[in-house]
Amino acid sequence: MSPLDLLVATPLGFMLAALAFGGQGRWLILVASPLMMSLAVWLVFLPPDAAHVVGGWDLPLGILLRGDGVARVFVLGAALCAALVGLQALYEFSPQSGGPSARNRGFWPLFYLMWAGANAGFLTTDLFNLYVALEMVSLAGVGLSALGSLQAALRYFLFALMGSLAYLLGVALLFANYGTVDITLLARTAEADAATLMALAVMTGGLLVKSALFPLHGWLPPAHAAAPAPASALLSAIVVKLGFVILMRLWFEAFATLAAPIAVGLLGALGAAAVIYGSIQAMRQRQLKALVAYSTVAQVGYLFVAFPLVAAAPSAAWSGMTLHAVAHMLAKAAMFLAAGLMLKAAPGRDIADLVGLARVMPVTVTAFALAAISLMGLPPSGGFAAKFMLLDAALDQGAYIYAAVLLGGGLMAAVYLFRPIAVAFSGAHGRAVALKAPLAAVAPLALAMCAIALGFFGVAFAELAAIGAPWAQGDAIGGVP
Amino acid sequence: MSAAFDILLCLMILATAGIALFVRGAFAAIAFFIAFGNLLGLAWLALGAVNVALAEIAVGAGVTGVALILACSRLFELGDNLADVRTPLASRLGSAALCLGFTVMLAGVVLTIPPGDRLSKVVAPLLPGLGIENPVTGVLLAFRGYDTLLETFVLLGALVAAWSLTPDASRRLPPTTMVMTDPTSRIVAEAFTRLLAPAALIIAAYLVWVGSDLPGGAFQAGAVLAGALVVATLGGVVVLPRLDSLAARIALMVGPLTFLAIGLAGAALGGRFLAYPDGLEKTLIVTIEYALAISIAAGLALLAIGPPQPMPNNARADAR
Amino acid sequence: MLVEGGHVFAVTGAVLAGLGFYSFLVKRHPIRQLLAANVVGAGVFLMLGGLGRSPGGADPFAQALVITGIVIAVALSALGAAMVVRLAACGDKDEAPLGEKREGP
Amino acid sequence: MTSESLLLPAAVAWPMLLALASLTPGFRSCLRAALPLAPLPALAAAFLAPREVLVNAPELLLGGGGLMLTDAGAVFLGAAAGLWFCAAIYAVRYMRDDAHPVSFALFWNLVLAGNLGVFMAADLASFYVFFALLSLMAYPLVIHDRKPASLRAGTVYIVLAVIGETALLVGFMLAAHVADGAIMIEEVRAALTASPTQPATLWFLIVGFGIKAGLMPLHVWLPVAHPAAPTPASAVLSGAIVKAGIFGLLMFLPLGATFEMVGSVLAFLGFAGLFAAALLGLAQTNAKTVLAYSTVSQMGLIVGVIGVAQAAGTPAASVLAAVALYALHHGLAKGALFLGVGLAQHTTGAWRWLVVMVLAAVALSVAGLPLTAGAMVKEVIKEPAGALGASLIGVSSLTSGLILARYLFVLPASATQTRPPLMLLAPTVALAVAALCAPWMVLTWSAATIDYEPSDLLSQVVDAWPLGFALILAGIVVLLRLKCPTLPEGDLLFLMRQGLLGANATLRRVGRFAQAMATPVAREQRTKQRGAAWLNYLDSLERAAQGQAAIGGLLLLVAAALGAALLYG
Known part of the structure; x- marks a missing residue:
């Protein structure tokens, strides 16, 4: 028994159990959350070289599961998010919540499916296995966003379908070319021939759709804005990150030798454009959830701004990039949950409707504000520590444009995130009505506190994320085709 | 000779695909899509991949085709005539240029890769250990059993997602209210079903059984069963159970559950997750395949039929 | 040389993928787009099969990947079709739209 | 590591612990009562903790840093802790009927932790984190009463605070870069001193700290935000928090090296602020706003002196000690004056006269009345200020005297209560006494670094002519019942x-x-x-x-x- 298997098998078991128990299946989360958390912690404390092939079938036939640093931090982050979002959903999707019962029941199996898929994706090194994991997560994501708006879910579905097909096309080319789809084997044999380059290009295109990088982000704002709060939280926290992790594995491990600086620079430029574009759109939104959704578009941009920095000098930027991803995971999940609660209490969905909310639900607004601090990259928070590391790397390399984007993005985030907070604190006579569920604010607050606390453990995090990192094996990344 | 056949087949595939993609009428498009699927099946036969041919014809063309046809007829009933909005010429030209470039590049890249069988030399020596002879089954259920396990959950998840779209009011209904209304065709379907159903059951059982040694297996068997179920439902012979009924739940879950349990048992007995204990490989694989076939049949049938539809107002009045 | 291997089928697969992409771009109805996506998928699979062909038969590994892919494709297509139908039936209205006031437990 | 050096982490950890505790429901009843406990470990640390000893926890933040108390830091820390302590006692009574006790206690303690931490941080990362904690968590204190005016003030505050944080972050990153990745403040400062090609770094730092210290023209938030906060919070904002900016400048500017451009600009801005802010403050009608302008003016003085020292390349040691002493006096005095505003609201009759007398004594000291602590610290700070600076400081007694007279004149009155509550009176008087005495005590302790030779009484009195002039002017205004022009805040x-x-x-x-x-x-x-x-x-x-x-x-x-x-x- 190893957490590498159990982290996938356990949520799948819970999915079956949730289906079997029907209406009462929602209580399973009370068992699943602590169980999955302990599995994730177990994974973190495995010996550094933890890896094995499923069923004992060796490569290139079998599938290698590997608990490297990236897998560890992302699995842990996803476990924190999913466990707390699940607890919140226990309230959100209860029969008393008044939603249709099909919706209330449909949530749980899809939730566990997404969890299993995300873990499977973080842990595997097999590109085809990643395709299946990607489909699990996308399917669950579409199903969850359909609980809010069908129109948005259908658009997301078509985007995801095209993204998957592009990725699959790349996998097919790679298999035909190399006879293997394992990242560790490809890293050894990859050559810069036409098939490989085309495979990398189309796979990256497909995965950029999944990770919602500008200009391929079109599915994200409507789907996030309409979905129920726990679903939006999962979409922003987990779905988007899986695409990103696969891209990390492709560009910095499997094809590290092919990653030409200009191509990595293109990704960085798209990231910078995403930061600016997402921030501007977020500033223009009138609805709270739309604002938070565009903030995800901007924050995803940071992850790709880090790409050229990692390619040039991995050790510092690597921890900044992973830390940013995990901090965003936690903070954005907290923010969506808090926003969901705030909108339930507010008379409408606009930011202007939040007047006086801080009086009615101080804890929820505090959770929102704490999450905002991390997203703005203000200290002491995970977002800050990540920005600090990235900025350090950018200045080190003389990449002043990226440094300016990092800082400017933080300032713009402060502008658009401050708006709802200021409105919530203003006005004594808002029309908000307190929710009769005092415990509902626990999950967003806990997530936001985790995002803040992450800032205090920057060094420990960096050490964890560097376990088995491709650049730690002595080879420099990129630059030399 | 065979080369000429290949080329002819490929041209036909391209032609049917072109018609399916660009013909004006939606039903015609789907009809050609099914034809396209069958031709693809032939292509797979020509490639020597009988397993895929079976899967393509049964699942790719059959089940997808049924699902799309049903969707189209429901859309027609709802007043959506699937009219095609013409995209502006500029946008079409741009798209054409983009896709042409993409096709040329892809074809060029494909020609740089020498065709060849890369892994059967690796697979073959491992098969005797499993006690089965069909290498594809070996890959699906042993070497890449993890993929297959996850994939069965994708199927289940798609079903759950589709059903959670159902409004509560129609949740109490069986999966479809669409039964052939024309009496003659209904009698034909009924009679056809009574003949077909037992045959399908036998074929399915056989396909699973031979699947370990000859082409066949759980997916193909499941698809055949699903086809029989769909026809029977449309003929009004069988009423599919509701998703929350016990029978449906057992049928859907038995496959994934068996697979997962055997996988975990392998890990618990000291081996690896999804490792089969020595000597029991074939028994376990066949067990999993039968369980999977049931679940796949139920899942594909329910997916193809689609979730229960909210009845239009006049239909509801008729029902009273 | 071109014909001996599976190149014919692989190139056919590539053309299918291109055709499917084009149809996806110019067709506006989601059912037609689903159809197009299925053709792209079939093209990718055919490419995989064609490039896995050898005189002795087809690569079992590639066959297994294709079978897995076909089943995933059918699951997604059926879900997509169900969504389109539901959207046409009920518009974009859920029974409990977001923002509707609900009392917590 | 001795047990005394553990006082340093305790000084910041304890308020944070209290902040956490204020979130637990069972603790609500004694929330306010616990406020005065928060700064006690810091007060003890200022007196007992060993100097120049690094206490670190390598796992936290970026690793390698920690907390360390310098001599100047100890003066700042002691002043801040004393002020926070008195203000907290005051708050126990003053905030008795407050609508949001939890939020007040929570953010009070967090800001306190940040403020104390700034004076002890030994590395860039912890300095930045404490500084940000201080800046950002003060926002809820500014908008505490949720009135529209406070919310507007809060918006101005947070916008400038975030801009300041960003500037500071860039400055720190560039500074660390200059120092080859070293993050200890001493090494960074040494590197900045050694490389005269880095003025950009200095400008970012100056903007970042200048915003916090109310350096003109970055001071716009200060006259609106300080009056908006509840009175005890205004006292600590103006008395202790502003000093964090000054302390930052002292820690990071490469004093001892000659940066003429940077120094001259700083000196010009500082001394301009010294006079301009005081004159602007004269046109205010709210006592707290008048005080806020006085703070801008006094901080201008300090920044001006730092600027002169920077331009002249004066060694850091003499500047540090003098500025620390001046800041100590100003912090305690300004705290007393702010608390006095709330006290005056509760007092009439003879008691009011008594209160006004005490406040007037403090005000005179700030304006530099001979023989007071204020005159002494002015004398000390003239040393690094150069000839021009010294005479400007001398003349500034005129404006300081006028603005504080204005303050006494616009003190609010109460109609109901005659006797001030002890819990309000005691901390105010204690701060006033501390302001008048503490600088002398510190002077005797730090005799090694500060050579203060009091000149004879006559010359002192003669030198104090601007103050006398100010008193005469104020008297004329009162007698003739002239009206000051009024200007809007900010x-x-x-x-x-x-x-x-x-x-x-x-x-x-x-x-x-x-x-x-x-x-x-x-x-x-x-x-x-x-x-x-x-x-x-x-x-x-x-x-x-x-x-x-x-x-x-x-x-x-x-x-x-x-x-x-x-x-x-």
Whole structure:
């Protein structure tokens, strides 16, 4: 028994159990959350070289599961998010919540499916296995966003379908070319021939759709804005990150030798454009959830701004990039949950409707504000520590444009995130009505506190994320085709 | 000779695909899509991949085709005539240029890769250990059993997602209210079903059984069963159970559950997750395949039929 | 040389993928787009099969990947079709739209 | 590591613990009562903790840093802790009927932790984190009463605070870069001193700290935010928190090296602020606003001195000690004066006269009355200020005297209560006494670094002519019942707003004129469209990104671009 298997098998078991128990299946989360958390912690404390092939079938036939640093931090982050979002959903999707019962029941199996898929994706090194994991997560994501708006879910579905097909096309080319789809084997044999380059290009295109990088982000704002709060939280926290992790594995491990600086620079430029574009759109939104959704578009941009920095000098930027991803995971999940609660209490969905909310639900607004601090990259928070590391790397390399984007993005985030907070604190006579569920604010607050606390453990995090990192094996990344 | 056949087949595939993609009428498009699927099946036969041919014809063309046809007829009933909005010429030209470039590049890249069988030399020596002879089954259920396990959950998840779209009011209904209304065709379907159903059951059982040694297996068997179920439902012979009924739940879950349990048992007995204990490989694989076939049949049938539809107002009045 | 291997089928697969992409771009109805996506998928699979062909038969590994892919494709297509139908039936209205006031437990 | 050195982490950890505790429901009843406990470990640390000993926890933050108490830091720490302690006692009574006790206690303790931490941080990361904690968590204190005016003040505050944080972050990153990745403050300062090619770094640092210290023209938040907060919070904002900015400048500016440009600009801005702020403050009617302007003025003095020292390359040691002493006196005195505003609200009759006497004594000290602590610290700080600076400081007694007279004049009155509550009176008087005595005590302790030779009484009295002049002026104003002109709070801010409104109106007028000249309807529509054109463009961009064509087309385009880049890169 190893957490590498159990982290996938356990949520799948819970999915079956949730289906079997029907209406009462929602209580399973009370068992699943602590169980999955302990599995994730177990994974973190495995010996550094933890890896094995499923069923004992060796490569290139079998599938290698590997608990490297990236897998560890992302699995842990996803476990924190999913466990707390699940607890919140226990309230959100209860029969008393008044939603249709099909919706209330449909949530749980899809939730566990997404969890299993995300873990499977973080842990595997097999590109085809990643395709299946990607489909699990996308399917669950579409199903969850359909609980809010069908129109948005259908658009997301078509985007995801095209993204998957592009990725699959790349996998097919790679298999035909190399006879293997394992990242560790490809890293050894990859050559810069036409098939490989085309495979990398189309796979990256497909995965950029999944990770919602500008200009391929079109599915994200409507789907996030309409979905129920726990679903939006999962979409922003987990779905988007899986695409990103696969891209990390492709560009910095499997094809590290092919990653030409200009191509990595293109990704960085798209990231910078995403930061600016997402921030501007977020500033223009009138609805709270739309604002938070565009903030995800901007924050995803940071992850790709880090790409050229990692390619040039991995050790510092690597921890900044992973830390940013995990901090965003936690903070954005907290923010969506808090926003969901705030909108339930507010008379409408606009930011202007939040007047006086801080009086009615101080804890929820505090959770929102704490999450905002991390997203703005203000200290002491995970977002800050990540920005600090990235900025350090950018200045080190003389990449002043990226440094300016990092800082400017933080300032713009402060502008658009401050708006709802200021409105919530203003006005004594808002029309908000307190929710009769005092415990509902626990999950967003806990997530936001985790995002803040992450800032205090920057060094420990960096050490964890560097376990088995491709650049730690002595080879420099990129630059030399 | 065979080369000429290949080329002819490929041209036909391209032609049917072109018609399916660009013909004006939606039903015609789907009809050609099914034809396209069958031709693809032939292509797979020509490639020597009988397993895929079976899967393509049964699942790719059959089940997808049924699902799309049903969707189209429901859309027609709802007043959506699937009219095609013409995209502006500029946008079409741009798209054409983009896709042409993409096709040329892809074809060029494909020609740089020498065709060849890369892994059967690796697979073959491992098969005797499993006690089965069909290498594809070996890959699906042993070497890449993890993929297959996850994939069965994708199927289940798609079903759950589709059903959670159902409004509560129609949740109490069986999966479809669409039964052939024309009496003659209904009698034909009924009679056809009574003949077909037992045959399908036998074929399915056989396909699973031979699947370990000859082409066949759980997916193909499941698809055949699903086809029989769909026809029977449309003929009004069988009423599919509701998703929350016990029978449906057992049928859907038995496959994934068996697979997962055997996988975990392998890990618990000291081996690896999804490792089969020595000597029991074939028994376990066949067990999993039968369980999977049931679940796949139920899942594909329910997916193809689609979730229960909210009845239009006049239909509801008729029902009273 | 071109014909001996599976190149014919692989190139056919590539053309299918291109055709499917084009149809996806110019067709506006989601059912037609689903159809197009299925053709792209079939093209990718055919490419995989064609490039896995050898005189002795087809690569079992590639066959297994294709079978897995076909089943995933059918699951997604059926879900997509169900969504389109539901959207046409009920518009974009859920029974409990977001923002509707609900009392917590 | 001795047990005394554990006082340093305890000094910041304890308020944070109390902040956490204020969130637990069972603790609510004794929330306010626990406020005075928070700064006690810091007070003990200021006296007992060993100097120049690093206490670190390598796992936290970026590792390698920690906490360390320097001599100057100890003076700042002691002053801040004392002020926070008195203000907390005051708050126990003053905030008795407060509507949000939890939020007050929570953010009070967090800001306290940040404020104390700044004075002890030994590395860049912890300094930055404490500084940000201080800046950002003070926002809820500013808007505590949730009145529209406070919310506006809070917005100004948070905008400038975030800009300051960003500037500081860039400054720190660049500084660490100059220091080859070292993050200990001492090494960074040494590196900045050694490399005269890094003025950009200094400018970022100056903007970051200048905003906090109320350096003109970055001071606009201060006259609106300090009065908006509840009185005890105003006291610590003006007395202790502003000092964090000064302390930052002291820690990071490469004093001892000669940066003429940077130093001259700082000196000019500082001394200009010294006079301009005092004059602006004269036109205010709210006692707390008057005090806030006085703070800007006094901080201008300190920054001016630092600037002169920077320009002249005066060694750090003498500047540090003198500025620390001045800041100590100002912090305690300003705290007493702020608390006095709330006290005066509760007092009439003879008690009021007593209170006003005490406050007047403190005010005179701040203005530099001979023989008081204020005169002594001014004398000490003239040393590094150079000749011109010294005479400016001397003259500034005039404006300081006037603005504090204005303060005493606009002190609010109460109609109901005659006897002040002890819990309000005691901390105010204690602070006043501390302001008058503590600088002398510190002077005796730090005799090694400060050589203060009191000149004879006569020359002191003669030197104090500006103060006398100020008193005479104030007397004339009172006797003739002249009225000061009044100005809105937040001078520049107000001007900016007015300017924008004016510009807008003018533009509109110009536009209307142009429309009248041209054919009316079509032109009007076109200007409207053009005005919103880029917004429309953004909308259509987003529609395109969400549209059907984007689904496949953009994907292919991005993939093609990537492919080309990979091929030719």
